[in-house]
Every structure is written in structure tokens, then in C-alpha cells.
Amino acid sequence: MRRKLIVALIAAALLITVLAVSLAQQAPKPECQTVMVPMRDGVRLAAAVYLPPGVSGPVGAVLTRTPYGKGGFTGDAAAVNRAGYAFVAQDMRGRYASEGEDTLFLTDAGGELQDGYDTIEWIAAQDWCNGNVGTRGGSAMGITQYMALCSAPPHLRCAHVSVAAPSIYHYAGYYGGVFRQAMVTGWLTGHRFRPENLQLVLDNPSYNDMWRIVDLSNYADRVTVPVIHRGGWFDCFGGGTVYAYRLLQEHGGDGARGNQFLIMGPTTHGRSNVEALAFPNEDKPPFTAEADFYHWNLRGADVDTNALPRVYYYVMGAVGEDGAPGNVWRTAADWPPAYNATRLYLGADGTAATTVPAQGALSYEYDPRNPVPTVGGANLLLARGSMDQRRAEERSDVLIFNTPVLAGPVEITGPLSAVLYVSSDCPDTDFTVKLTDVYPDGRSMLIADGIRRARYRNSFETPEFMEPGEVCRVEVDVWNTSIILNAGHRLRVAVSSSNAPRFSANPNTGGPDDSGDQKRVANNTIHLGGEHASHVLLPVVEGDL
Incomplete structure (x- = not known):
């Protein structure tokens, strides 16, 4: 089993590398400046800052925080720069070029240390930023966004979260009180996190104060920004994606409540196994406002988003049966639709x-x-x-x-x-x-x-x-x-x-x-x-x- 996990990790790493190379070939490599950003406890986190070329004056900024190395985001940086925004990729605490010890997102949310908050506020204070900061990313980079929402940074304007867990206990470490063995063990050991992290999860099988810190449900009323929540019916965090949408849509603060977007397809966390059903057009939702999302929130564009459906979801159907109903994308005013x-x-x-x-x-x-x-x-x-x-x-x-x-x-x-x-x-x-x-x-x-x-x-x-x-x-x-x-x-x-x-x-x-x-x-x-x-x-x- 350990060999299978290692093979899967290598395959995932190769896929990420291929995608990064493909993105990099589509645009000139953007210029980067590495900065050590101070946190409230004096620990410094390494950030790669990409400023849009030829743009004068302060601009909005988009942040990604990652445990996988900030150098793998040149394609993202180029795309964000072309849209006219600064892009910042940061190594999480204790990872790659950042100082400190990695601690399972515990320093990213609502505890004494709030690395997401401190980073966003540092970006907003730079002379090249207009004070408006958005976030983006999927998986671990989506989790850091949900955790940052817990601390409600004043200059955070929006977040685009893909395939992520809003509660580390309920949607990542455990499911129904049962340890998610293959995922948690494989991810922590495969990416060489400190062994203490795995032991920390195993030593805390019940929901307690440690887990409350990294659970968005305890901070929902603090959130005041629109969020795109994107996931899949077969994604390992899929239940969390829907939960986060409903949580903030119904219980978020002013600016968040009623202003969330949900996109759910028949997708997994990456590519499905070859034995799995392949649904037609599974990765083509009718949501076309992703680029505009940052324009609305980082430039202050006067756009009425009330006419936009809040939910975009894929209805699966029988695969390989001509004329079978389903296998289509739909929209809805909310989730779930009437049933x-x-x-x-x-x-x-x-x-x-x-x-x-x-x-x-x-x-x-x-x-x-x-x-x-x-x-x-x-x-x-x-x-x-x-x-x-x-x-x-x-x-x-x-x-x-x-x-x-x-x-x-x-x-x-x-x-x-x-x-x-x-x-x-x-x-x-x-x-x-x-x-x-x-x-x-x-x-x-x-x-x-x-x-x-x-x-x-x-x-x-x-x-x-x-x-x-x-x-x-x-x-x-x-x-x-x-x-x-x-x-x-x-x-x-x-x-x-x-x-x-x-x-x-x-x-x-x-x-x-x-x-x-x-x-x-x-x-x-x-x-x-x-x-x-x-x-x-x-x-x-x-x-x-």
C-alpha cells in the first residue's frame, strides 16, 4: 500500500509539473521579487511578488499561500499580471523558504497566530497595492483561503476557493469521527511534513479546541466577502465545498451573506481512475464570470451581480446509454434546489x-x-x-x-x-x-x-x-x-x-x-x-x- 501511495504522489507531482510547464510556455516568464514577510510573532514567510509590467500606480493583488513551494506558480502569475493585478505566492510557515515550523494550518486561521491575516494586511500596505486583496487556489491552497476567512482580514475583498476543506476536522482529518487514513497519512508523509503533524491528528480523534481554531463554522459571521466555492461530487473535500457555500450564504456577515457562488461538477480531486465513469463536458460549467470576479472586487467595478445564478451544478446520468437523461450542467438560485x-x-x-x-x-x-x-x-x-x-x-x-x-x-x-x-x-x-x-x-x-x-x-x-x-x-x-x-x-x-x-x-x-x-x-x-x-x-x- 505504501508503494501505491508513493506512485500516486509521484504521478500527481508529474501532472502538476506538466501543467506548470504548459502554462509557462503560453506566456513570458514574469519578473519576480522574493520578500520575507514578517508575521506577528517575528517569524518571516517567503513570498514571491509578481507585479504587472507596464502598469503605473497601485493595483489590486491576488494571493496564493502554499505548502508546495512558491516557485510553481509562474503560470498563475502571468495570467493574473495580464489581467492587471499583482500576484503573490507565499510558502506557508515552515515550508520551503519560510521560517518557523509547519503546523497543519493551525497558524493560518483564528488562533493566536494568523499568517493569512498578516500576509494579506502586509500586501495591502505596500505602495504597489491599492488596498484590495483577493485570494485564489485549490486543495491546500484553497484550505489556506478558508482559514484566512476565519480571521477576517480588513483588506480581503474576495476569495476563489477550489476543492478545499472549511473544517480540518470534519472535512479533512476525519469523516464521521473516522480517521481518513490513506489521505492524511499519504499526504503528510509524501510531502515530508514534520512527523509531529500526523501524530497530532491521531492524538486528537474527538472534536476539541484545537480543531475549533481551524473550522470556518466558528467564524462565519466575521466573513464579509464574496467567495466562489468550486468542487466535485467525487472530490475528497466535496462535502466541505457545499457546506462552506451554505454556511456563508446563510450565516455570513454583511457582504458575504447571499453573495456566495457554488460550482459542483462530477469531478474528483484530479483525474479519475481509468475504471471510473467519464461524464461528458464534466469540466465545462456555464459559469463565465471568473475573470470578472476579481474586476468587481479588486477594481470596484460597478456591476450588478444579482442577476447571476448563485449555483452551477452538473446532473449526472447514465454513461454510454443513448438518449439517457442527465449529463448536463444546470443553474439554480440556491443549493439545494427544491426536492x-x-x-x-x-x-x-x-x-x-x-x-x-x-x-x-x-x-x-x-x-x-x-x-x-x-x-x-x-x-x-x-x-x-x-x-x-x-x-x-x-x-x-x-x-x-x-x-x-x-x-x-x-x-x-x-x-x-x-x-x-x-x-x-x-x-x-x-x-x-x-x-x-x-x-x-x-x-x-x-x-x-x-x-x-x-x-x-x-x-x-x-x-x-x-x-x-x-x-x-x-x-x-x-x-x-x-x-x-x-x-x-x-x-x-x-x-x-x-x-x-x-x-x-x-x-x-x-x-x-x-x-x-x-x-x-x-x-x-x-x-x-x-x-x-x-x-x-x-x-x-x-x-x-
Whole structure:
């Protein structure tokens, strides 16, 4: 597995290099000046400053903060300079030419040290800047933007965030209280962060004061700027993208509330695996105002943006079926669009239906030494995208529930979740939920999936262990999607207790995941029908399940 992670990291690095070279060949290399920018604690962070040639007087500036080396942004600098703005790329604290120690974004947000704030205010004070600063970037460079928003720099005017996590705990380090093993371990070790960073994540499995500092939800009312939030249904931070949009659209301060933009495609964090479905025009949203976004906010252009749709989203459809509905981009005034909240109940006979079934239960053994393997999905370093799940579904520790064959198309667009009534003979275990589109030829193509640790069923702050045989309610967040299931297809729900190595395998003991040989086989039960009617909650826009 370590070898696969290294290969994936090398491939990603090669792709970034190719893209950077391609961008650099399209424009003359801009002139750069390296400056050491002082932070409030005296530590200096290295920044590459690119000023637009031939422009007199102060101009607006665009900032990117990165852990990958500020020298890789000459293409971005050239594009921003051509638009008439200064561009600044900065190495994060403790990375490359910057001083200090790298600390998992903890010095970038709302804590005592606020490197994003200090950098933005330093830029605004330079004689070549007109006092208006915007930010841009994706992935880690998007996370630094969300963290900067936490500290509300007075001269920040806008942000363009792609594929990023607004909460390091909920959308990066953990999902449903479960450690995102492959992504976090692979990223931190592959990019040679200090080993203490990984240990810091592992030592803090519950949501606590450390995580609150790097969680935008605790600072939403401070944010006063418009933000473009861009993500994908299969992106490893996709749930966070939608969450950040809704958070600031509904609870942001003046200037932010009602002034957010969301773009969601059927995309992953990079290129999908070759086995994954490829959706037509997946990277061509009808949002054409990206360049104008900075003009409005950094030049003070008098533009009425009220007529612009706030949401641009891709509705997936059957791939390879002529005339299948979907596979199109749409716009909406907000997210989610109107839908009918529909409960799909799981039955002991393996059915999934909108009527409550007879009371029953299904059980399986979950062995952490032999977890269900990860097959595609919202990954960073593992194979990603909508992949066929049959190799996982054929296992005895995976419960399968199918709808009848659909008589007509059914559109599902909006937030997804599941409510499971569960019991176990162990004090702690995990529960996973997958939704798949079952094609007439039998392929079971992933739509979305999620996980929840039983000890965090009521609170991510205070763990509560299960009593043997106790029936507990566990809610699983399955993030969001938009898809039209074609006639002749089925919707499938798969329930289990592991998805490794995407998520660490719960040892079922109540102890830490890395507990060595201290593991137990869990006898887990899903209760169905009656007063314990486990179900999936679906946002049905049109059609009947």
C-alpha cells in the first residue's frame, strides 16, 4: 500500500509539473521579487511578488499561500499580471523558504497566530497595492483561503476557493469521527511534513479546541466577502465545498451573506481512475464570470451581480446509454434546489422501498483484520471516481438493499443521509453507507458513500460507547449529489462497517485504531422496520422509486 501511495504522489507531482510547464510556455516568464514577510510573532514567510509590467500606480493583488513551494506558480502569475493585478505566492510557515515550523494550518486561521491575516494586511500596505486583496487556489491552497476567512482580514475583498476543506476536522482529518487514513497519512508523509503533524491528528480523534481554531463554522459571521466555492461530487473535500457555500450564504456577515457562488461538477480531486465513469463536458460549467470576479472586487467595478445564478451544478446520468437523461450542467438560485425528502426504507428481504417494511434485522461479522476494500470514491491518493462496487458487495460483511427496476427516470439532487438503527457486541464499531446506480448489465456504479463511528453517534466532542445488544440510532452523512437514474436501472444501498484504507479500520475495542493486535471481531446488526426502521433520506426531484 505504501508503494501505491508513493506512485500516486509521484504521478500527481508529474501532472502538476506538466501543467506548470504548459502554462509557462503560453506566456513570458514574469519578473519576480522574493520578500520575507514578517508575521506577528517575528517569524518571516517567503513570498514571491509578481507585479504587472507596464502598469503605473497601485493595483489590486491576488494571493496564493502554499505548502508546495512558491516557485510553481509562474503560470498563475502571468495570467493574473495580464489581467492587471499583482500576484503573490507565499510558502506557508515552515515550508520551503519560510521560517518557523509547519503546523497543519493551525497558524493560518483564528488562533493566536494568523499568517493569512498578516500576509494579506502586509500586501495591502505596500505602495504597489491599492488596498484590495483577493485570494485564489485549490486543495491546500484553497484550505489556506478558508482559514484566512476565519480571521477576517480588513483588506480581503474576495476569495476563489477550489476543492478545499472549511473544517480540518470534519472535512479533512476525519469523516464521521473516522480517521481518513490513506489521505492524511499519504499526504503528510509524501510531502515530508514534520512527523509531529500526523501524530497530532491521531492524538486528537474527538472534536476539541484545537480543531475549533481551524473550522470556518466558528467564524462565519466575521466573513464579509464574496467567495466562489468550486468542487466535485467525487472530490475528497466535496462535502466541505457545499457546506462552506451554505454556511456563508446563510450565516455570513454583511457582504458575504447571499453573495456566495457554488460550482459542483462530477469531478474528483484530479483525474479519475481509468475504471471510473467519464461524464461528458464534466469540466465545462456555464459559469463565465471568473475573470470578472476579481474586476468587481479588486477594481470596484460597478456591476450588478444579482442577476447571476448563485449555483452551477452538473446532473449526472447514465454513461454510454443513448438518449439517457442527465449529463448536463444546470443553474439554480440556491443549493439545494427544491426536492421531495423521500425515505427509502431497508428491508430484511434485501429490498429498498418507500414503504416501511415488516420488523426484522440483518447481522454480519466485521473483522478489522479483513476490512472491506476501498473501490473508488472521493479519494485523494487512492483510485477515485464512480467505480463498480461489485468486488466489495460480494462479501459476507456487506448488506445489500435494492429498489425494484425503475419504470422511469428518477432524479436525486441535494443532500444525502442515512439513519441506521444498530447494535453490536462490541463497545465501538463503524457503519458505512454506499449508494450506487445499478446498470442493466449488473454494474454497480458508486454515487456517494459515508461513514460514522458509533462512539460519536451523538457528539463528535464526547464519545459514548455502546452497551452489548443496545439498539442505537446512528446517522451517516453521505454528502451531496445530483444524478438522474435511468429507466431500467436500480438504486442500491450497501451497508457495512469498513472501507479501508480510505478510512482506518475500527478495532472494535474502544481503543485507538493503531492498537496493534488488540482487535476484536464485531457481530453487528442492522435493525429494520417497525420502530427501528433504518432508512436512507433522498432528495427526489422527479420520478418514483
